[in-house]
Amino acid sequence: MRFSRVVGPRRSEVVTAQDPVPADHQVLVEVLACGVCTSDIGPWRTHDPAAEPVRLGHEMVGRVAATGRHAGQWRPGDLVTGLGGDGFATMALMDANAVLPVPPGVEPALAIGEPVADLEEALSRTGIRPGDKVAVVGLGFMGLGLVQLARRHAPGLLIGVDPDPARRERALALGCDLAFAPDDVPVEFRSDSGRATEARPSIVLEATGVTPGLRTAGSMVRPFGTLCVVGYHHTGDAMMDMDLWYKAVTVVNGFCPDRTRLVAAMRDALGLIAERRFSYAPLITHRFGLDQVDEAFGAMEEAGPGFVKGVVLL
Template identity: 35%
Template sequence: MRIAVLRGPEAFEVVEAPVPVPRPDEVLIRVAVSGVCASELEPWLTGPPAGEERHLGHEVSGVVAEVGADVTGLAVGDRVGAWVTERGFAEYVAVRAAYCVPAGAGPLDLALAEPVACAVNAVEAADVRLGDDVVVIGAGFMGNLVQQLAALRGPRQLVVADARADALERAAALGATRVVDVTREHLPDVVRSLTDGRGADLTLECTGTQAALTACGETTRMSGRIAVVGYHQGAERTIPLAFWNWMAFDLVNAHFRDVGVIMRGMAVGMRLHAAGRLSLDRLVSHRFPLAEIDRAFAALRDKPAGFVKAVITFPEAG
């Protein structure tokens, strides 16, 4: 089989490797799609330590090709989303059967169960409440997912902010009550004008940038909630902690490492997706074959016009 191996900065090599043999509690998945996650951008940019290599890829969906001796509830031919921690940029991956969820009947390149789980768990942890005034900072892939899921909770205002016109157009189409181009409008002023001067009950930061983190404290009301959904990597971030203390913000780290939480989020997300309550139709914008994986990561880095999400596809598996 073919697998992408990160050898250096911005340098994958596609090599031949043995097809994994599933253990008794595992299944072998013929990968149909593997998403390019923002959390993997920094490792791609910097490369592994000298003399080492890395096997990235954790947003996998595909078709069960083989089942281990102890596996029940899954069969060859089943379409699944899977939670894996590495080696997802490959034609096959072995994974515990317990870490798979049904992917539904739709296109597998839209059944991105792992990132959907991140959004599901973030919205649940942030505790969006009926009638809340909610701000989502960032209208990229994760922001779009969070926006849709927050809308299911019944907020009064659902304001989405970004600097890109195409992203704001997409957020409006997904049902935002107000979009804010932060290059033209002052987000805190807009939010106050919509909330009787109070500020947002909840602000969800979905970009992983310092500017968005700073804006959270400026848009959220006293004793409101701030959820850090974006993945922060690279340079250290700063916040005016004395002000945030004074404002009595409820801070939510919307990142999860407990496998049970991740799997529940995947199951819930795929149920909503299969039922048409969570749409990914416009969110997978760039598709690349495995041989062009560096181009996929470059698209994530550069965010060309219309970019939302890049995936690596293996069409023969679908």
């Protein structure tokens, strides 16, 4: 097998090793596609060259090559996606109970289960109902995915917020009714408007991963509404506006540490992909080879107007 590993700040190398052997409850998967995730950019940026190399990549789709003794539900040749690690490789081990079949006819790069499972699980805890006014703050990969998932619940109004005009255009194409830059959100949708609260969203989904995004999201949610923090706040202190307390807002932590819940959400999300009610096609904008992992993270870091999500193809 061949795999990429990080050996220094912003520097990876591809090496060769023996194919791993699956344990009793594992499957060995020939990786076909692996998404490049924001949660991995920290180790890629800062890895100490004196430390052991690290392997990244956990958003995998692949073909089963071998199974452990107690993984008999899978057969060589099955196309699967699921929860795993060390995915920037030609071969990877995955927990047999944390993978699911890819819907027939779906390209591997458009069937990555883990990210959409994260979004669907978070959204499921907001209590979203038909007719609700919903806002998505942050229209990168996660936010645009949330736009698609929220749209299927028939919201009465779906608002997107992002400083990037290209992202706002994408959000409108994917189902937002309105899209604004943070500084241009109309007064009727903000808590400092002094107007009736009914105009404001009852559910606000924060997908920025930065404190200013949290501040914008908090200002938009109406009293007794729900703020779901889906953004990956991986550095510093994410300060919460105490006005949320005075508005009796329910704050939902969009992160889910439970693999059983994530696999259940992944099953639902893959069903949406099969039914063409969710699609990665408008979100996967950049594709890279195994020897281009550094370029993939660099494109994510730069986040130009044409970038939404990168995938490493093998």
